[in-house]
Amino acid sequence: MRHSIALTIGPASFRIGSAWPAPIAQLAHLYRAYPTPPEGIADFTVRLEPSKPWRRHIRPSIHITGDHGLADAAPMALAHGLLAAEMGMNLQMALGWRRHLLLHASCVEKDGRALVMTGESGSGKSTLAAQLGERGWRLMGDEFALLDLHSGQIFAFPRLISLKNAAISVMEAEAAPDRFGPLLRATAKGDIRHLSPRADAVARMAEGAMPALLLFPRYGFAPEIRTVGQGEVFMRLTQASTNYTALGEPGFTALTRFVQTVPAHAIDFPSGEDAIALVEQLWAEAR
Template identity: 60%
Template sequence: MRHRTRIAVGPVQFRIGSDWAEPVAALESLYAGYPRDEMRPADATVRLFAARPWRRWLRPSVHIGGDFVVPDALPLPLSMGLLAAEMGMNLQVALGWRRHMLLHASAVAKDGRALIMSGESGSGKSTLAALLGEKEGGGDWRLMGDEFTLIDPAGGDAFAFPRAVSLKNEAIAEVAARVDAARLGPLLAGTPKGDIRHLIPRPEAIAAMHEPARPALLLFPRFGGEAGIEPMGEGEAFVRLTEASTNYVALGEAGFAAMTRLVRETPAFGITYPDSAAGVALVERLWAEAAR
């Protein structure tokens, strides 16, 4: 393809090709601080392409392709090319990765132990992880990822996938107030997912992205309502995490073994919280009292 780049996020080496320069330039700017190894073979391929040659210029619309495709996925306007690239990268990992059990979950780590937060879109798992990763003073949390957490099927350790954090809507202002503007990508307004702005993780988080962390606490956050904590049994955590895993079925018995081990060895709680400050406080409290 005309424009191409390579990006390594955690263990995944992406090869990204595009019919347009803009999405590749935006990616290279967001991922400038990530390690580069052009010689390493690619694990996943993302293609951003025009459906017809003239659509490169005339009302350019970006189709997402690669090793795996979602049939009938609507293209995005070129102004949202960065979002298209991010969606393409997520899709290739979600559908193609087999080396680890993939959880649709955010994670942060402290002292080699991981806090894993799983929840649907809007649960605040990304925002909580971003805020913990940016915490002033007590800033010893390492952001492992806002979207995927990888579990080693053999050893049970969690591995990071610290892509640029996808901040949405209200979370944008909340995080932007705390970080250097140079760590924020362009504002993508009015996308199908609302307003989006990317946050480049702290350099320490990127430098440590290959370091494993032992799962120590599983949280299932839900935004809204009074602050509350509900202990969760192993069975319910198992059900929720299999639903949150994009490759549990594909991994077969290795996935089953990894999942049973994870829910047995890691205390789990559902939490509800009315705002981010209360959410961060709940998480810190549970980490101090219940993390293994």
């Protein structure tokens, strides 16, 4: 690869190679506070390559490849190269990580205890984590929470926060301009802009935290809190995990312990401010 960068994000490390300089330059800027992998050896490799050899220059379009790939991953425009790199890193984690039970969830920490939020795309879990991360909580990740199979702790995977559509302006009002990547218009998920986590969240990314509260947020409804039964929690978390089946018995043991010990609620909210009020209320009750 002509251009490359190596990054450590939480317990995982990546080498991202690209046929073009721009995506690597953007990664270098946004991940400037992240350490390089020890001795330069990365867990995963992500490659951004021309979908056809001659397309590096003529209407360039990117094909994402790596250790673990999806055969039908669609080529993306070079203008979305940063998004392609982020998707590539997510894909490697989702398909290849085995050291933790991987939950598709956002996560923040306060006083050594973790709040885990899971839900489908558009549920608001990512924006909510990003907002809490600017308001006294440590952002542990907006995409994956890593459940330790032995200790039951949650570990952070604080890659760039992927802000979509309305969430972009919400966070532009809260975070300094030099933490934002370029505005990527008209991607498959609408407009996207990446945000670097705060420097303190990056500096503490190796610190685990015991999970204290699980929330299923849902944006766009009147404020409401519902308790969720353990059976439903277990089912939703197995659906939210990309490696539950692959981990076998250790995954079962870790997840049942999580479900039996962590209180869980579904929360509906019409706005970010309502969501933060509900979170703070439930967090106080969980203490």
